[in-house]
Amino acid sequence: MNALSNVKLPPWLQGLASSQNKASLAAPILIVMLLAMMILPLPAFVLDLFFSFNIALSVIVLLTSLYTVKPLDFMSFPTILLVSTMLRLSLNVASTRVVLTEGHTGADAAGKVIEAFGHFLIGGNYTVGIVVFVILTIINFVVVTKGAGRIAEVGARFALDAMPGKQMAIDADLNAGLIGEAEAKKRRSEVSMEAEFYGAMDGASKYVRGDAVAGILVTVINVVGGLLVGVLQHDMAFGDATKNYTMLAIGDGLVAQIPSLVISIAAGIVVSRVASDQDIGAQLVGELFAKPEVLYITAGIIGGMGLIPGMPNLVFLLLAASLGGSAYLMSKKKVQKVAAETAAAEAAAPAAAAAAEQEEASWQDVMPVDTLGLEVGYRLIPLVDKTQGGELLKRIKGIRKKFAQEVGFLAPPVHIRDNLELKPSAYRITLKGVEVGTGEAYNGQFLAINPGMATGTLQGMVTIDPAFGLPAVWIDANLRDQAQGLGYTVVDAGTVVATHLNHLITTHAAELLGRGEVQQLLDHLSKEAPKLVEDLVPKMVSISTLQKVLQNLLMEGVHIRDMRSIIETLAEHAVHTQDANDLTALVRIALGRAIVQQLFPGAAELSVMTLDNRLERLLMQALQASGPDGAGIEPGLADTIAQQAQQAAAQQEALGLTPVLLVPGPLRALLSRFLRRSLPQLKVLSHAEIPESKTIRVTALVGQQPA
Template sequence: MNSLRLPLWLSSMNTKALAAPMLIVLMLAMMILPLPAFILDVFFSFNIAMAVIVLLTSLYTVRPLDFMVFPTVLLVTTMLRLSLNVASTRIVLTEGHTGPDAAGKVIEAFGHFLIGGNYTVGIVVFIILTIINFTVVTKGAGRIAEVGARFALDAMPGKQMAIDADLNAGLIDQNEARRRRTEVSQEAEFYGAMDGASKYVRGDAVAGILVTVINIVGGLIVGMVQHDLDFGTAIKNYTLLAIGDGLVAQIPSLIISIAAGVVVSRVASDQDISAQLVAQLFARPEVMYITGGIIGGLGIIPGMPHLAFMMLGGMFGGIGYMIQKRALKPAQDAAAAAAAEAPASATAAPEIEEATWQDILPVDTLGLEVGYRLIPLVDKNQGGELLRRIKGIRKKFAQEVGFLSPPVHIRDNLELKPSAYKIALKGVEVGTGEAMNGQYLAINPGMVSGPLPGVETKDPAFGLPAIWIDAGLREQAQVMGYTVVDAGTVIATHLNHIITTHASDLLGRQEVQLLLDHLAKEMPKMVEDLVPKLVPLNVLQKVLQNLLQEGVHIRDMRTIIETLSEYAMRTQDANELTAFVRIGLGRAIVQQLFPGTNELTVMTLDGRLERLLMQAIHSGGDAAALEPGLADTLTSQAQMATAQQEQMGVTPVLLVPAPLRPLLSRFLRRSIPQLKVLSHAEVPDTKTIRVTSLVGGQS
């Protein structure tokens, strides 16, 4: 039984988990145990192959986080090279007197084939490779990683704010927000790790120089003292072995350093390095034409290599021609298709049909029209990121407010500006704006550290000052405290704001009926007893619209139905029924306005003003009955009190007697839309009230 346990245990383990420990143990073994020349050849070949794999992987990754393990790979490959240096040094010093193949065929090949067997040339080549690796590639990659780490850490608060803004706007769900936060944290950790790992590569370059010098000096001593070799033979054998050993380690080190520079120096994009080079470096035919002309012109100058320059000039000219031809092909195809259709339309003009009822198109409840530059945002074949966000907006709206908004009908409008869009409600324009596709809107929340270059504008949803900036300034803007969003998010946020503020207009008769049909699945008896037995459908719709006009969610339909069933026999007036329903929803209304607190910070009316308003109610019963001077005083005092509440960071709420609440809510809604009016009857007994200001008191 014991003989079977070990294989079963091994088979149950993840073989991938054994790779890293086995590699570390192998590197330690190479430092301690002597290796035969053949095994050394295998490991040197593996080291070169690993360097090539790392370089190609770095070239084909789209984002730095796609190769998150790179800092660890950098450390492991560096330790592998140092282990091989130790193992090769041992065999060079012990067997170097036997000839240049003492340390294996790989070192011999690098010593003879690459440097022609001339140790002076080998020393020069080795020094040049080391200088390139140490002073250029490694130093530059380390500096980029250091700066990237600092900017990634500085940008974390701005990125977190942008994620929270998308989450609050309903553009993403909790899982997506969690994924983005993890990605932001991983990005900062990656650049920090790269900053530290780059020091290993620089240390490896220094170690390569020292090991090579030690091998040469030590080989001379061993060869001349222990093996009685003459100076010429000793310096030839041991120098060729040392230089070959150094080149075998230094070339993979240079390849790994280049890979590190590629990873940390790339700008975030959805393309790999090859696609970016082809798309950006060879994108303009005029650049190829001018380059070909300059290189060809150099070939005409006497003394220049005419054939080489003329061939290169012709090659660049041919590349420019191919690029230009490929760019004109779609336009030529479109022109040919239009020309083919033109004769048919000219020869047979269609007869105009009689008008029918089918020509009368219904008005869309919610419509979004975009200019032609914004079509990629709403085209499913081109990604259509805005389509997914609109679905998220409707879902979040339904979950929070309590009913499903009508679908958004999207169409292009060539009469709009190329980057403009228009939001219509029942055919009437309710919002417009511009969104620069490919750029980012940097919104100033009021605490930024400085200005940015770009086109100044205002956030179309909330009117905050903002700037349209290029994609390259996104990180800088987040570091400076701006909330940075793309064009699709700008439109989606504006649309979400429109839907929320016009929720009562979106709740039509059909939506109410669909809501009742949905509720009937869970509480069929309550719905059947209410509509139409006690309350007509139109009265229920008006009550729900009244609630939505004042920002009260209608998710708790059970309480609404129960309250209406209780008071419907007393009155059929929608406004009175709304007052009763608000009292029933009082706890939810207060929770919506003051989440997470037991103390309500509110404004209230001065006693004298309250008595005047009560008299106006008894005399006229409407806001129109207010005397003009009294109305002006009430508006100005309420505006000042609201501003005071907002400066304190609390929701402006005016607490008034129940009879005054409908009057003041309708009257103040137009001039102070952010002010909420509550009645004393709507406040639960468990809440504590703290009055911060009196409206109508002595100022």
């Protein structure tokens, strides 16, 4: 016994023996079973068992499709279509063998299931059976399967056309901080799987149509073959042979065609429904019987038909009474709900009025200005109200978290309130009480943004994307898939506001970094390097100087996540200078690798613009004459620099490159301040900030004289 217990099984046998792999054996067993049914003769009882299983499988598939919320929840459906079709064909082969060999013995030769379908469903009349069988086959082949296949074909085409737009929408949500990398990866996978699903459904529906054709051919062959076998081999009378074999063939065909029709209906339900958060049953009840006015009108029409002489009056009047009663109950429930909401509002009114009574003025009336504020019109209140399903608060939390992870400090909270002075669908973003951005968003509609690659036009209100100034159109929800198919980036109203807010927070990051945020940064760093922080602030550098250095970095889009390098650089050079601008230049050199990585992610070669040698000498002379503020630059020369820099930056962007101007170290701060107002997208780097491991390729010269 001990010797046997120590015997080690082969790896493949261990895999088969493990419980977690038992489910994976289902597919191979099923394939072997299908092949066995085609080759080996089966007794009548086993045929009854498999026919019953086929009917049960079709019912399970239909109910699963009814309770499926979205098509991707039933991803295995195309494979199930193939397997169920092969199961029916295998049963046809097995039952044909039994019918032809044992059909002369009686109607139960092929089992009780076929006999029941032959006698009970068609009343023992094979002429009626033929008609019923042909009708079921036509319904399955011409109506259900053809329609489901067409919907799947169109769905696959639209899914493929909409993939670029959906991918850009996912990237927009990721960049806005609304979702994380894991969620973005999951959504991209869902977009790809959706296209594959509809394509697979389009192909799988061909199996069902082929099954319907095969059912007709098999039935005809069974009838003809049965007559030949019965008359020639078993010496049966022609009438008896016709009755026996036709009943058996029709019963066999109905047993196969009814489950086939059920599964075809399930396929149509899966591909024809519009994705929502409800199953098909809840959708039908919630939308078809949601309005009592519709039921009242329908009850009136049906009741009027019931009063016409010669019509089935009792049936029509009963149905009209049922519809009218249902409409009355729905109206009563709606009135009670409105009354309850009104009573709650009236009960809350006296308390609100009492709280609003004028009191003696105090210092509590002096309200501090919100660092970040979001004011919305009354139609946008549902976006910021959790009780009404608004998700904008959750998205704003995601924006602050992503900003903290990327930029390096936590932005102040966003205070949201309604403002009746704004347009109903307008919003306003404030920074320290001053408006820095405004726009309009229409709750319930979608903004289709043209990223430059969209083809075709959309019906809607033409506008401009408030965050980046791209051309856009506000469209209804039913045009969303069409817009994505044309290459538009489609986002909802909440995402429009969140993206605009994220863009402004990033743009004004320097103004959001106050003294309190700097102290919190130091406190956070002191947990890991307490001695480093203690030696620098305030012994060597004041907190105000540190704040100015950090603000200078943020003003030019440099992230301050690497606070350790910033502190170490300041500690090294603070003994020589206390000027914030000089310290900023030294810190930028220390952060050069991170700055270049931020502008050129993953690039070994940097495509940059530089100054013409003549212009560079002129600027160096002007800098020496006027000092670091650059006040001595001639106006004509300044205009020339601005125009040529703008043209060169536009050429860089047209080539898909980041517009970066590489200049000598003494000129960097001067040109950065000078060009920042007219060219905010242009970044100015010094030679000292470029890591030695990077190679430089000059793509344009600013100040070059025309040949």
